[in-house]
Amino acid sequence: MTDNGLRLQDQPDRGELIADLADRFGGRVGIHGVLDDLNRQAIQAKPPAKAADYAFTWSEGDNNTTQWWPQGITTSADAGDVDEIAGRRVLMVGWYATKVEGRTPGTRLSVVDMSDPAEPTYRHVLLIEPRASPNTDAVTMEPVPVHAGGILWYGSSLLVADTRGGVRVFDLDDCLRIEGEGHDGYRYVLPQRTSYKTVNGDGFQPFRFSFVSLDRTAREHQMIAGEYGIDGATTRLVRFAFEPGEPRLAMRGGFSSPLEVVTDKLEHMQGATAVNGTYYISTSRGRLRGGSMWVRRPGQALQ
Template sequence: MNHPPQWSRRHVLVGGAVATAAATGLAALGAPGTAAAATYPAPVRLDPDAFRLTAGPRTDALLHGLDRALPRASVREVLARADRVGAAATPHATGLAAAFAWNEEDGNTAEWYPQGISTSADASPSGRYDGRRMLFASWYSKSTDPDKGSRVSFIDYSDPAAPRYRHVLLVEPYLDDDGRPDFRAVPVHAGGIVVYGHLLYVVDTWNGFRVFDLRRIWRVDDSDDGAVGRATDGSYQGFGHAYVLPQCTSYRSSTTGDVARLRYSCCGLDRSGGTPGIIIGEYNVNGEDATGSGARVVRFPLDGPTFAPAGDGQVHATEAYQVFVRSIQGAVAHRDRFFLSRSNGTTHYSGLVTFTADTAPVLADESMPIGTEDLSYWPGRDEVWTLCEHPGLRFVLAVRASSF
């Protein structure tokens, strides 16, 4: 795999519509040129109360029924049985702080595409989960026959030069036609994830969030790559995965009045300030059309490990902005700064955008690898973590936030 050289040039954009970059094709990647002149308008404050989340039904009864049929496992066990090893890498990125590549199979597969990222620093202020430095990465299945849904990589980052990891399939419990608890794949894009406490939050594009409890992992039969749930022989399958992580609840999104529904494309945790929250970023390929709707960035508050409901039982957003940034793939915040990843196709480097509530977005164009996706901020390390989706160009990496 070729790793293009790093590039540290930044492009500051303030006010107006953004022109496309001049680079054309992979041949230009070794030496990115100067980006076309462009401008961004300042963010527009929106009424945050227009954006809501409502807790969905819990699946406790189904989970308890399946607990009787399936052995439980822990995150520690999954890591102890990690069956894959990554390798240190040096992808093109401004302020590169750390990076690795998946093993050859995962780096090149066209069946699964990586999307979301979170870390043990999201899970706990200590920066560790169950005593270890960890990363979590979500993938969605490109398969349609069958649709294998989504999975999460549990990554032991104790050794950055050789991180060990294992994939865990996300599943949804349900009652089969005979009234027996079973589970099936979770068919979501999984474009953003946050691990907060023991809970894994996964964005469900037009619906809100699906939530999974890392304290309940099931060990299953991994012999059938084409089956999920209870098989005719009584075994439980997970599309070739040895572990499955069942959904425990969900949050359904809504908007008030004539506000267009929010697209939950990506998410990131913000621990700074008095109340932690999850930041939502909205993907719009036409987001830089100044005459259009742009894209929205919204914050929802947390209370303990869960979202904080108001007196009406709904979770009300506390911040919301309209930004004229296209192709947002990742969104996170620290203190008053928001970070957005901006993808640029399969042959051009991505960019990183920063803004505050009162200042126009700044684009560091072509500062990130091709296909940059979700974002996660690691407090105390000044690192913004991300990952790349395209086969043959896949990295997991961190850049220094102070470089932007």
Template sequence: MKTSFHEGRSLFVALCMAGAGLTACGPDTEWIPEEVTGSTEQALTEGAPLTTHSASCLQLQDQNTWSAYPSYMTPVGPALGLDDIVLDLNRVGPVLSTSRPPAVGYKGGFRWNDGDMATTEWIPQGMTAGVSGSANVAIVAWHYAPTTSPDKGVRISVADISDMSASAVNYRHILLVRPTSSGNFTTIPEHGGGLTWFGNYLYMADTSDGIRVFDLTQIREVNASATCEAALGRVGSVWCAYGYKYVLPQVSAYVVPASIVSPCRPKFSFLGKDTRGTTPVVLSGEYCNNTGTSCPYDGTTPGLGGRLYRWPMDVATNRLKTVNGLVAPEKAYIMNEPNVQGVAPIMTSTSTSSYWLSSTRYGGALFKVSTSASRTAYLSGSLQWARMPEGMHATGSGTNLWTVTEGVSGVTSPATGGRVVFYSAQSSLD
């Protein structure tokens, strides 16, 4: 049944007054009617050029906890920066040599230590990279896999990739948390499917709701003794995080108002960063396939309707650009590709309508896509790309394309599907 604008507006106001959907009920919230597409969506073709998509129905709302959340963490201890963590990396990941994934333009990479290669508790997902002080740093998100309680949420690995000619890369895991009140915090029960990094802010995809933001200058040290291995939050006179030495707290989030529903309401499966054009953007996209994971916009061809959005950045603050607390996407595309897990801009091109898409289609693939041509595919089955690729990061110089892999279940060899972080020459892939 179609709801008129005025009927929908009245219902939305009533729900807000009743206390429902609080993340969407603020003085700056604008009610937006459902996008009228659905049954009229056109058939899609796998491998076709990107299709421009109307995003006029969609907005994100800043939850505006930028001051409150850091204040909640004050009792936990002094704020630390990413520079401090880079000086305290406690794990060693061997640099890849002859045992490495096949990939066109391969230049180098590393694997995790033996425990992280084999663990079934944590699975790598999103990836980003940047500079902290004098160090080049890669950040990888892992989601907690067991279905039993407690859900430990998402952790990140901070890896120093400054010298990839060395024998190993040093890294450390940090648990992501959300402050709940003064001196209290909880885990982030999300998939960690996408990361990107602007200034001091680390952005993470929140599958159902939008984008969470973490401040890399607000890291806190907690107790890492055996007492804390099974505990979270304050325990007596100390704070615990399941044995992790550091926590990275959320500072705010950009959420889709509850009034925006399917098919306008997208999923936020992965993120990327694009500094081409006049305004840098956060890229967000949807994972969908033709079996158990559908997308809101799939037309008559399930699995191909995943959308890619460009969210403008305020370069003065490194936060998304808001008007009255709301963020509108700059542009959107239908990707015409299934099983997309990551996105990176093609930095050797000045066009903002060309991208790399990381996909687990065909067991692993890298797709070069644009609005002007059908895709170019690099397939793992043809020994052109790694198996089970996830998040990506393209260096701003247009030199390297970094990728993290999820890993094939039960496989630890980097050459046949074990978990790795590697980079290829963008020029070899063009």
């Protein structure tokens, strides 16, 4: 591993807090419970890009909302060795919310069943952070106010980019169903299980986790992370190894260090992944112009 001033520190597991919530709401239903209760219809649409061969739009209310903004994407092909979960092809999309009257509901996850591409169905799940109340024995459910610029589904774990905090980790088996009016209007919530906290060494420009993705082609499956940067801000890519056969990062003494740091000075990065050592990087060019896809092969410059 590379000693370059950046590490991710393993944080405490919140399993006991989640168990208290599960007892309160009648037990965990997991991701399968959500997939069995999808309540929204997406609409197949014409792809806006020539290279794409499929697209869909959200239902009218979700398509027209100005509070919620879709960000990171992951699929059941990331989660396991086959492109299915319980016989379904599943897409997940993270959304962040803007503040209304000084408050934000945080981050939500759209769980989309893509088994029939002509009629995709989905449901929103609210991400929450369980906390022990300092004054009572109650466990509260707090918003997860992150940009969610990238999400990564690996095994039962969902990793969510937290720009300056690092990476938040959720276990999809922990999904809870809340009867009645739900929580903040959501029938299903997913509590945060743990996190990987960014630790920047002395003299190291703090790393921003703008997005994350998965590389399954490496000998050790790896998490790719990168920075969105403009006007001279850092624009780096890093790779962290997963523990072989486990949905968690490889640790040494409670810390994970990157295998590589790439500094190509590529601004406006929105997402990146790697396949057999080659990076594929998307960049944006503002609201009115199309973005670009860059390719960086080992030992070569960006193309």
